[in-house]
Amino acid sequence: MAEHESLEFGKADFVLLDNVSMDEFMANLKLRFEKGRIYSYIGEVVVSVNPYRAMNIYGRDVIEQYKGRELYERPPHLFAIADAAYKAMKRRNKDTCIVISGESGAGKTEASKYIMQYIAAITNPNQRAEVERVKNMLLKSNCVLEAFGNAKTNRNDNSSRFGKYMDINFDFKGDPIGGHINNYLLEKSRVIVQQEGERSFHSFYQLLKGAPDSLLRSLHIQKDPKAYNYIKVGGQIKSGINDNADFKAVADAMKVIGFTGDEIQTVYKILATILLLGNLSFGVDGDVTLIENTKLVSALKDLLSTKEENVEKAMLYRTVATGRDVIEKQHTVKEANYGRDALAKAIYERMFCWIVGRINDIIEVKNYDAKVHGKNTVIGVLDIYGFEISKTTGFFEQFCINYCNEKLQQLFIQLVLKQEQEEYQREGIPWKHIDYFNNQIIVDLVEQQHKGIFSILDEACMNVGKVTDEVFLQGLNTKLAKHAHFTSRKLAPTDKTLEFDRDFRIRHYAGDVAYSVVGFIDKNKDTLFQDFKRLLYNSSNPVLRGMWPEGKLRITEVTKRPLTAATLFKNSMISLVENLASKEPYYVRCIKPNEVKSPLLFERHANVRVRRAGFAYRQTYPRFLQRYKMISEFTWPNHDLASDKAAVKSLLKSCGFEHDVAYGNTKVFIRTPRTLFSLEEQRADMVKRIVLFLQKVWRGTLARMRYRRMRAALIILRAYRRYKVKSYIKDVNRRFKNVKNMKDYGRHVKWPTPPKVLRRFEEALRSIYNRWWAWTLIKSLSPEERLQVRAKVAGFEVLKGHRTDLGLQRSWEGNYLVSEWDYPDTASSFTLISGELQRRDKFMRVLFSCNVRKINRFNKSEDRTVLITDRHLYKMDPTKQYKPMKSIPLYNVTGVSVSPGKDQLVVFHTKDNRDLVVCLQVTKSLTNPFFLCSEKRKLQVNVASPIQCSMNGRKCSIVVEPKINQSAPDFTKSRSGYILSVPGN
Ligand SMILES: Nc1ncnc2c1ncn2[C@@H]1O[C@H](COP(=O)(O)OP(=O)(O)O)[C@@H](O)[C@H]1O
Ligand SMILES: [Mg+2]
Secondary structure (H helix, E strand, O other), X not given: OOOOOOHHHOOOEHHHOOOOOHHHHHHHHHHHHHOOOOEEEEOOEEEEEOOOOOOOOOOHHHHHHHOOOOHHHOOOOHHHHHHHHHHHHHHHOOOEEEEEEEOOOXXXXXXXXXHHHHHHHHOOOOOOHHHHHHHHHHHHHHHHHHHXXXXXXXXXXXXXXXXXXXXXXXXXXXXXXXXXXXEEOOOHHHHOOOOOOOOOEHHHHHHHHHOOHHHHHHOXXXXXXXXXXXXXXXXXXXXXXXXXXXXXXXXXHHHHHOXXXXXXXHHHHHXXXXXXXXXXXXXXXXOEEEEOXXXXXXXXXXXXXXXXXXXXXXXXXXEEEEOOEEEEEEOOHHHHHHHHHHHHHHHHHHHHHHHHHHHHHHHOOOOOOHHHHOOOEEEEEEEOOOOOOOOOOEOHHHHHHHHHHHHHHHHHHHHHHHHHHHHHHHHOOOOOOOOOOOOHHHHHHXXXXXXXXXXXXXXXXXXXXXXXXXXXXXXXXXXXXXXXXXXXXXXXXXXXXXXXXXXXXXXXXXXXXXXXXXXXXXXXXXXXXXXXXXXXXXXXXXXXXXXOHHHHOOOOOXXXXXXXXXXXXXXXXXXXXHHHHOOEEEEEEEEOHHHOOOOOHHHHHHHHHHHHOOOOEEEEHHHHHHHHXXXXXXXOOOOOOOOHHHHHHHHHHHHOOHHHEEEOOOEEEEXXXXXXXXXXXHHHHHHHHHHHHHHXXXXXXXXXXXXXXXXXXXXXXXXXXXXXXXXXXXXXXXXXXXXXXXXXXXXXXOOOOOOHHHHHHHHHHHHHHHHHHHHHHHOOXXXXXHHHHHXXXXXXXXXXXXXXXXXXXXOOOOEHHHXXXXXXXXXXXXXXXXXXXXXXXXXXXXEEEEEEEEEOOOOOEEEEEEEEEOOEEEEEEHHHOOEEEEEEEHHHEEEEEEOOOOOOEEEEEEOOOEOEEEEEOOOOOOOOOOHHHXXXXXXXXXXXXXXXEEEOOEEEEEEEEEEOOXXXXXXXXXXXXXXXXXXXO
């Protein structure tokens, strides 16, 4: 039961009709057709109604919908059945076949092409070049076969005039690896004559309309089809066929398939030969038969690559062997005409078979070894000519075609019945006899040994002496007089639709058809004079010669009587049916919508009856449950019963359908469609809710999945960070572990680059390390050294970057003047004075003492001494035992200025603007006044040049200038202040 198609489109499966009446069948078919649903099912059979318009239902998107799906999962379609056949082939290793039947013009050939396209589209997912090549050949072969085997008829502009059965071979992977085409009975009489409104085979018109002029000239033919007797009937017909474009397409396809240039040329030559043969006319001169238009003979000899006299002789004479003697018998005009037509038909038919053979050579599976590659399976597609029923009487060909359809119908009924019966047996459900139309009786009427129509025909043909079609009809009348499906005017004299001595009628399963016996004998004998075969075999064109191997026989060689056309056809049909019966069959029934009232529908009806006689629907328990389990609380979401069968039982019981079902071994059978529709309705109701439920669950799942992914990412991130931090810390640890024992306490150790998050941490770490390092250095110092270091640090801090020479490398003594070593003569008196000052002024420590050169406000430069304690700055006179001259409390000293150079200029700034400008006198150890800075008090230190200062309130500036002849630094006056001249070089 097809999903996704509501009942507004009618019932997708005819089996589900409430009443199987012709009216209801037709109404459903019509409704579906009008709604654009050209496909329906009868059980597993696809019914296809020819839409006569392009339908947008064969595209890639539709193919995807059907790929790998079960039949009932999607609306009816050719693709569904193609997929079913393919799946059976691939999964179960079965050879399958798809039988397409229906009357002429119902859409069989189109259907077969869509099926092939589908198979080509779903196979070879790996795009293997070899497989693609095979697929291309298989698809292209259609184009060539249709050009030579199809013709416009009154029923169909592209009617197949031959039967085609094509096997596609697949390897174990399910990819096509080759194929084989069987062709059946080409309607070759069409080569020489067509009914009003019909054409000969497309190939002739294509050649005339499409070939370039040069080619036509070389073939001795002209563009106009009306110029040729054999095809002129169709030459004037207007139709939508584009012969010109088709010619090129066919030539291209032949090239792609692998026909050589010579082969294609030979095909054209044969077509031209036939056209010219049709114009060949015979006359008599006395008792001599002759060719009236000898010019044509010369063209023919060219086309056939032979000699003119050979052509002429073959046309006019027949070689007969009587015992050892060989005589040449001249034709009558009638015989010559007969021979000419027979030749035209024969070479066309031979060429057609040769083309099929060539295609087979090329597409045939090569290098396949079942031991290596596994079993090679096939899907066969049968596109055979459909039943031909017309108001006019039919001929031999129609008789054969209709017999073929009888046989296929027989096979179809048998297989459907057989399948049905076998299914009931398998499932253990009692089989009820089904009444259906069995057409075996008609098949027998045609093909039975000795009694059948073909036998009677063959018998008539074997008669020596005058054999006529009437004699054959008499045979039928006597032997089949009592047959329920045979009649003729003689047997039913009141039936005026049949002509005396000409017509007979068969009651086919699809309806009554009248046939005229005219031509039966000739067509059955299908005589072709040996002379023609020899003519063609002796051609110097190897391609042509290859088509006629039997021309090799010499005339005296006794040959067996060749099989008649009817017998050949019968045998080919029997073997076709055997072949089909050995495969798993799938059916497509094509219907013409506008002739839908034809009795043809009877058979379909029968088929529905077969399927509906018992149960309308059946399904395996698991599948049934899968589809309907939501209906019942016992089965939703999963049942806990012993088996699926038990679950289905309880489901159906809870719905109250017990009375309408039967339980098979693996399948449940439902008798009436009502029950099924009711199940479907309930299901549709529940599905809405389930969809909501599924949406809910799925959304939740999605969110959870997203959450889990995010969390995982976070965990990974965290772990990674931790790892980076850890490895950083480890690294630091490793590098600094031993710094205590290093000479420089790890000053040279390079810091690893920290991860971003640890930048602040690294700063802190570095500062901890620096403190530790500094502390390690400082802790071993004596208190004096500490003071000194503190002073140096203070000095460094204020002067760093401003002054070139800081003297940091030297020891900072501070109280220089007490050094006995530097000042052996004065040290003791200085010590004495500073001791007095300490007592008087109560200072704690001497920070600095030094002799200086000083400039005063009267521009006088003098030697002085500066003593700085923690309370005062003293100015003393070194020449008078350091007599103190002035003391400035330190809190009045507001700042110190020095120059950026190496000189020893120092300006002490005071609050009262009486700045003290001195130049320190350098001794062995250099001095600096920065002990001041190490005091808690903040001292303003300037580094500048010139230095601005204030002498008793007067602003002045001091510059340092090196002078070459200066022995010691000294001050002189300048315009704006003072110059300290220092020794220069
Ligand atoms: N599925 C289809 N879609 C469109 N047109 C179709 C379809 N089937 C058949 N036809 C039309 O009907 C014509 C006859 O179909 P065809 O397959 O040749 O008939 P058959 O082989 O049964 O004699 C095609 O040429 C085409 O115009
Ligand atoms: Mg066809």
